[in-house]
Amino acid sequence: MRVYLCEDSVDGIFTGVYDAWASRLGHDNVKLLAQSGEVYEPELFCEYQRVETDPEKAGKVLKTIRNRISEYAAQMLIRACCSADEEKADDIYRFIVLGLNMGRRTSDQLSDPHVMSIFEKDRQVGNEAHHYLGFLRFSRVKEGVLFAEFEPKGDITAIVAPHFADRLPDENFIICDRRRRKAAVHPAGDQWFLTEVSEELLQKMEESSDRGDEYRNLWKVFFTSIGIEERRNEKLQNNLLPKRFRSMMTEFQIYE
Amino acid sequence: MCYNMENKHMFAILAREQYLIIDRMVRNMVLQERLSLEEKLRILSDAAKYDVACTSSGVERAGNGKDLGNAAACGICHSFAADGRCISLLKILYTNECVFDCKYCLNRSSNDIERATFTPEEICTLTMEFYRRNYIEGLFLSSGVLRSPNETMEKIVQTLQLLRVKYRFNGYIHCKAIPGASEDLIEAAGWFADRMSINMELPTAEGLKALAPHKTRRTILTPMRKIQLGIEESRAALGMMGGNEGAYRVTQKRLYESTGGRLGTSKEQRGTISEGTLKLLEEGGIPGKPGNEKRSEGTGAHSQRNTRSRTEQTDILREGESAAEEVLLERAGNRMLRPDKLGAARGFAAAGQSTQMIIGATGESDYQILSVAEALYQKFDLKRVFYSAFIRVNDDSALPEIPGGPPLLREHRLYQADWLLRYYGFEAEELLTEQKPNFNVFLDPKCDWALRNLEQFPVEVNRADYFTLLRVPGIGTRSAGRIVRARQNGTLRFEDLKKARSGAETGYLFYYLCRKDDVSCEDRGELHYESTAGAERPAEAVQGRFHDLSAVVFVRRCSIWTV
Numbered sequence: 001m002r003v004y005l006c007e008d009s010v011d012g013i014f015t016g017v018y019d020a021w022a023s024r025l026g027h028d029n030v031k032l033l034a035q036s037g038e039v040y041e042p043e044l045f046c047e048y049q050r051v052e053t054d055p056e057k058a059g060k061v062l063k064t065i066r067n068r069i070s071e072y073a074a075q076m077l078i079r080a081c082c083s084a085d086e087e088k089a090d091d092i093y094r095f096i097v098l099g100l101n102m103g104r105r106t107s108d109q110l111s112d113p114h115v116m117s118i119f120e121k122d123r124q125v126g127n128e129a130h131h132y133l134g135f136l137r138f139s140r141v142k143e144g145v146l147f148a149e150f151e152p153k154g155d156i157t158a159i160v161a162p163h164f165a166d167r168l169p170d171e172n173f174i175i176c177d178r179r180r181r182k183a184a185v186h187p188a189g190d191q192w193f194l195t196e197v198s199e200e201l202l203q204k205m206e207e208s209s210d211r212g213d214e215y216r217n218l219w220k221v222f223f224t225s226i227g228i229e230e231r232r233n234e235k236l237q238n239n240l241l242p243k244r245f246r247s248m249m250t251e252f253q254i255y256e
Numbered sequence: 257m258c259y260n261m262e263n264k265h266m267f268a269i270l271a272r273e274q275y276l277i278i279d280r281m282v283r284n285m286v287l288q289e290r291l292s293l294e295e296k297l298r299i300l301s302d303a304a305k306y307d308v309a310c311t312s313s314g315v316e317r318a319g320n321g322k323d324l325g326n327a328a329a330c331g332i333c334h335s336f337a338a339d340g341r342c343i344s345l346l347k348i349l350y351t352n353e354c355v356f357d358c359k360y361c362l363n364r365s366s367n368d369i370e371r372a373t374f375t376p377e378e379i380c381t382l383t384m385e386f387y388r389r390n391y392i393e394g395l396f397l398s399s400g401v402l403r404s405p406n407e408t409m410e411k412i413v414q415t416l417q418l419l420r421v422k423y424r425f426n427g428y429i430h431c432k433a434i435p436g437a438s439e440d441l442i443e444a445a446g447w448f449a450d451r452m453s454i455n456m457e458l459p460t461a462e463g464l465k466a467l468a469p470h471k472t473r474r475t476i477l478t479p480m481r482k483i484q485l486g487i488e489e490s491r492a493a494l495g496m497m498g499g500n501e502g503a504y505r506v507t508q509k510r511l512y513e514s515t516g517g518r519l520g521t522s523k524e525q526r527g528t529i530s531e532g533t534l535k536l537l538e539e540g541g542i543p544g545k546p547g548n549e550k551r552s553e554g555t556g557a558h559s560q561r562n563t564r565s566r567t568e569q570t571d572i573l574r575e576g577e578s579a580a581e582e583v584l585l586e587r588a589g590n591r592m593l594r595p596d597k598l599g600a601a602r603g604f605a606a607a608g609q610s611t612q613m614i615i616g617a618t619g620e621s622d623y624q625i626l627s628v629a630e631a632l633y634q635k636f637d638l639k640r641v642f643y644s645a646f647i648r649v650n651d652d653s654a655l656p657e658i659p660g661g662p663p664l665l666r667e668h669r670l671y672q673a674d675w676l677l678r679y680y681g682f683e684a685e686e687l688l689t690e691q692k693p694n695f696n697v698f699l700d701p702k703c704d705w706a707l708r709n710l711e712q713f714p715v716e717v718n719r720a721d722y723f724t725l726l727r728v729p730g731i732g733t734r735s736a737g738r739i740v741r742a743r744q745n746g747t748l749r750f751e752d753l754k755k756a757r758s759g760a761e762t763g764y765l766f767y768y769l770c771r772k773d774d775v776s777c778e779d780r781g782e783l784h785y786e787s788t789a790g791a792e793r794p795a796e797a798v799q800g801r802f803h804d805l806s807a808v809v810f811v812r813r814c815s816i817w818t819v
Contacts, residue, residue, distance in 0.1 A: 108741045134334040138389045166319040167326045215385045221294055225302040226347060227337035230647045230662055236340025251335055
């Protein structure tokens with residue numbers, strides 16, 4: 001068994017798929033693992049091989065998926081790549097193997113465990129991204145920049161950014177994933193792009209993000225007065241807005 | 257015109273209270289100047305919170321690359337308040353001054369409370385700044401009645417115009433129509449708003465008379481009809497802008513199929529039926545159930561209209577916006593106002609129309625409420641009917657005392673039934689009858705229905721059509737669709753359903769896979785017998801036969817019912 005260790009990104013995993021396929025070892029004799037660090041608990045009788053991420057190879061894989069399976073499946077797989085689960089890479093490989101035989105119907109083949117797994121990861125990532133479309137909070141940094149930070153489970157910065165670029169075309173904004181130290185940057189009237197963020201830069205941003213913004217306070221006033229006391233239901237609130245989202249949300253930040 | 261007469265009547269009542277009102281207005285004007293934006297926001301959001309709708313769904317509109325905002329068809333919730341209700345829009349009143357004296361309302365004219373009025377500029381700034389920070393999806397603007405319905409509606413239109421034209425806001429706007437306001441003003445609002453709504457307030461005309469003396473069925477239904485016509489015209493001339501489909505289309509489709517697909521012919525016929533229902537609604541009775549013929553006519557016209565609008569849409573888009581305006585004018589025979597350019601690009605209330613009813617303030621049964629809702633879906637093409645559990649905010653002898661707090665569970669059951677009406681192909685009469693006019697609060701309406709109709713189960717998942725699958729407790733629209741797609745690739749077994757999260761856990765009693773190796777024919781007969789007997793004590797009937805964990809889930813649900 002040969003295990004391909006690929007970088008935890010869309011390009012990394014798709015390159016892994018390419019290499020594993022090209023090895024001609026047979027599908028049963030290869031395994032993919034999305035892991036950038038060391039392997040702490042190597043399995044017996046396994047040979048580990050690190051995959052060099054190659055956008056060209058990844059592009060070929062993506063093109064094949066689009067042509068031979070479906071655009072929908074491509075979307076599913078890309079989102080699954082963003083999932084925080086380490087097992088995803090192998091499921092993606094199996095999905096593609098099955099897909100090249102079955103074609104468009106693959107994504108409906110929910111009785112297949114790998115398809116089911118991709119389906120679930122796609123849904124999970126999609127749901128989280130959808131949550132953040134609402135729960136993300138911008139605050140004004142002094143130089144007329146809107147700054148938002150979040151700590152999503154999945155790597156969804158690139159999924160949520162287009163929504164905000166479409167919505168706020170004339171604004172400078174930065175959406176920063178604190179956990180992964182990466183950010184989507186959107187200059188007013190221009191295309192957005194992904195970039196890495198250093199610790200110092202993040203700190204600087206957080207300090208200069210304007211805590212004295214009067215609209216932060218107005219929003220809190222609104223948030224409090226819009227609730228109906230007679231219908232108080234914290235359990236429902238917790239179900240619909242889990243606590244892990246709240247630390248980054250203006251209305252739940254009591255101390256400024 | 258009808259609404260003018262209503263206004264006269266209203267002003268006669270007002271004359272008696274004139275002194276009090278003027279006195280308070282002067283007092284408030286002095287106060288107003290001292291109110292900060294924060295205080296106004298607190299007062300006017302507090303006053304708006306009893307309006308239920310906070311949905312931002314129903315319209316898909318991409319950003320235009322320049323102006324602030326877009327709209328997502330699925331709607332986006334931005335926060336959840338301490339009562340667990342979604343916050344998606346900046347929900348405020350323009351003013352909580354009100355000349356109406358509705359007994360259930362906090363803002364009634366006879367209440368001595370803090371009053372405030374926004375300026376249009378203030379509303380625009382708040383909306384824009386909140387939107388930028390991703391606090392909200394858009395604006396929900398309602399209002400108390402300031403001096404007269406027309407004057408209030410004018411202020412609302414003015415605010416929306418400012419927001420759309422000067423501030424170039426491209427996000428979502430939900431606008432309330434004021435009962436008794438002139439048709440022109442309501443139409444103007446519709447061109448700026450994504451959703452329009454006017455509250456039914458109470459399900460029956462008597463209830464309305466008793467609790468809202470300044471409102472009548474007519475002053476509510478006339479604007480509602482006006483908005484409906486606006487939406488229809490806009491659909492016909494501009495196409496399905498923002499994907500604005502009828503909310504009742506799913507059930508309509510089922511009814512259409514079950515009547516053998518007979519097509520209706522003319523729009524006029526539909527018009528007369530609608531007028532008839534309008535009359536029925538006004539007179540306050542439960543609207544009569546339309547016969548099958550009428551229903552299929554409605555559906556036929558609906559589908560015809562779709563194809564027509566699609567072809568016209570492509571023509572129109574080619575000719576540009578100005579042409580679209582001309583078509584609108586021509587079609588409407590100058591009845592419609594000329595929409596501004598932005599309006600033409602957005603359509604008229606593209607996210608449709610909604611309304612809300614207060615539950616539990618007057619003595620209606622669930623059956624009456626649900627029948628009214630069904631009539632509104634069928635005849636007024638509403639997108640949503642909202643139900644609002646009555647909260648006793650005023651100490652008035654006309655209002656009931658509710659010791660257990662607002663009837664939240666009843667409200668919940670009505671919402672569940674409402675979904676069954678719109679997406680599951682149910683009719684109000686299947687769920688409730690005059691003999692059984694109220695829902696069992698311990699059991700959801702679909703489960704309740706299934707237990708009363710056990711002869712329709714078990715269902716064979718591999719063959720049953722979509723609408724039959726939808727009737728199985730535990731299976732919803734998504735999983736039914738998933739089952740229909742997945743079974744094209746092979747026979748489904750129970751394990752597959754479980755894996756596909758198809759709701760099999762809750763629905764195990766009801767669908768039973770007709771496979772030889774799972775269960776013998778005798779067993780199937782026995783099950784049928786047991787489940788029929790189980791209508792009385794379903795928990796025991798199931799327990800004896802299934803040891804599967806999945807069945808236990810259903811048993812647990814039923815055990816509440818048997819207690």
